[in-house]
Amino acid sequence: MSNENETSNKAAARRAVLKKGLQLGGLAGASLAGSRTVQAATPDPLITEIQDWNRYMGDGVDANPYGSPSTFEADVVRRDVSWLTADAKSSVNFTPLHALDGIITPNGLCFERHHGGVAQISPDDHRLMINGLVDTPLVFTMSDIARFPRENKTYFLECAANSGMEWRGAQLNGCQFTHGMVHNVMYTGVPLKHLLAEAGVSTRGKWLLPEGADPAHMTRSIPLEKAMDDCMVAFKMNGESLRPEQGYPLRLVVPGWEGNMWVKWLRRIEVGDEPWHHREETSKYTDLLADGRARRFTWEMDVKSVITNPSPQSPIVHGKGRTVATGLAWSGHGTIKRVDVSTDGGRNWTTARLDGPSFSKSLHRFYHDFDWDGRELFLQSRAIDDRGNIQPTKDALRLARGENSIYHNNGIQTWHVRQDGSAENVEIS
């Protein structure tokens, strides 16, 4: 077993070097880049010497029956901002967007938001009730739900408070923290309209009240039209069962609408003729305007984008020359039609390259491939959706709403990339 220890020691040493390089940012990066772009002075021992992983066997099958990321990816985790909330049981953490690519968020990295901790529920013990203005109030078990026709749909889930800490100006230094309350998952589940049809919604039924089984018993009022349009009850995410922190064994999916409505640990849906005006749609998730009035039932998540690399947690470490800027765009109104990128703080724009599947109400991936001349950049992205919504500037939002709205900040983000490749969250004029 000694060779295993040795390997892991070497691995740790390499990690430390890599980490140091990142911390030093462009300075270390520039010298590294130099050694690569000109002819190497001395042969690279990683090539000329036989490495441990070339010689000694690693683990066999089943060493890790579920599987986990490479130990070299240990920094790629959800992180919280401890001063935001009073207690971890009613708190939030953030998806490491800067470390991901493509459009799917791995299940273990989907941000968490709980109001009473993570409920641990056996699927055998879980029940879904439909009651209220229905012909027949019903109770379903998980095995009942598995007998309905299923669909697979990829949707983003964004917390309405994503970027909410940035209303008064640049505050958090990293897209994980400014934009990480979003994830994108392929759900397997049953269209909600099938479940409602079993109970038979009365003609007086206009609203739904989904409720969670956790100690917060989360509730939100949802108009029936939305439920009949595209809501679903999901039991799988990205092919496997929901994670406990995402509502195992059953959660509501409300495509394009604020994440708080996607009730986790879903145990009941009531049909009514009026909304309920519960805590999460009055005290919270209402948007206070500058004149003291507050908008309520602001459900849709608007057109939005962010450049994930480079960004404060992911500086340019190779110096000038060919580089890839990339980011995410999404809209609760439909698909993303186009993303423009600016490197000079919005003076001039270039249309970025969208790549990967384009699903309605799903994250879209964009790339801007360019030669960096080594001068400072003011990187911005601007998304346009298929409804013609154009992502606004933060100043335009502040002008319309003031600075105390907390929710629905879909303004254009600016990263200042310095000559050394390091990046910072800034506001510009």
Next chain:
Amino acid sequence: MFMEMQRTGTNGRCIRLRVILLALSAFGTTQATWADAEKGKALFNQCAGCHAVGPDAANRFGPHLNGLLIRGAGLVDGYEYSEAFKSQVSEGLTWDEKTLDAYLAAPMSFMPGTRMAFPGLQSIEERNSVVAYLSTINADGTVTGSVVDDNSVATQSIVKEQEEPRPLAKDVNIPEHGVMHLGRVALDAEIQAWDIDIRPDGAGLPAGVGSVETGGELYDAQCASCHGVFGEGEGRWPILAGGQDTLTEERPEKTVGSYWPYLSTVFDYVRRAMPFGNTRSLTDDDVYALTAYILYLNDIVDDTFELSSENFESIVMPNEPNFIEDTRAEEDWFEASVEPCMSDCMEGDATVSQRARVLDVTPDNESDDSAGLD
């Protein structure tokens, strides 16, 4: 301890296994078992809002509880004990199974003046479990070996397999309701157990009554440790009272009195989600009383007020008229459907007007000087 597991048998059919585990070992001098400690760990969630345990445990509203049964009472560094606590320690209080049991049964009668605003655990089994759990936590926050080390817990398992025959298709009755005939009819008692929501028009409101005075006693015992004695909020826990006329200020205070549009929301939320860590433990009369007291803290009623299902709808919340529907569609960018500017869109070079590093509140930094998440 009984555990039921399902597994697929070699013949592909579902077999129910009944595993009977007999935990024979007792640790310490108590009769507590590993199963008790496991149960106590789950019960401890009620305490975890105020008390931390583990290697990184710090003092919160209450002191950390590492090594509680071996460290002596009232000796945690950096924790400011109440006068009541200090006084009992000076009279010789120590923590052992017996004293902890008495304290947990009724904290406020065991120690009048304690800051532990917890009503107590009525069940002796639950108290035993919590004490068993706490006794497994060492002074450094690690868990004592005798609990996690299977070798020291003499566990004997008897596995008995019994096959439950799957129902044959011919024996299954298809219900008549719906389109696909799935699920079963919900019973009235089941609907009553879960359907506790109420609306601004009073729909769903249960019968009951509660006074400001009763509410104050409940509030001091079960709510003040987080929400503050006057509803001012401890730390980042929600502020319940005050903030009137601040909604247009730079730092608005959104409280029940200054912001919430409907009283029904208070009643519904307290009943469905409070107190934090002991949800659904309040009676309907308790919830009426607490709702009345929160109104009193906000100067909406006086101290002789009594709230009931009869007068509930007569209470109008001051900020109700200031809620409007979603008007985002009126903003310029919404469905603008124009070709946005692509070149020379602004005069001059971009200049930085604000940097995140000035505020320096990103995690990994220590500062705590910024607005929290609502």
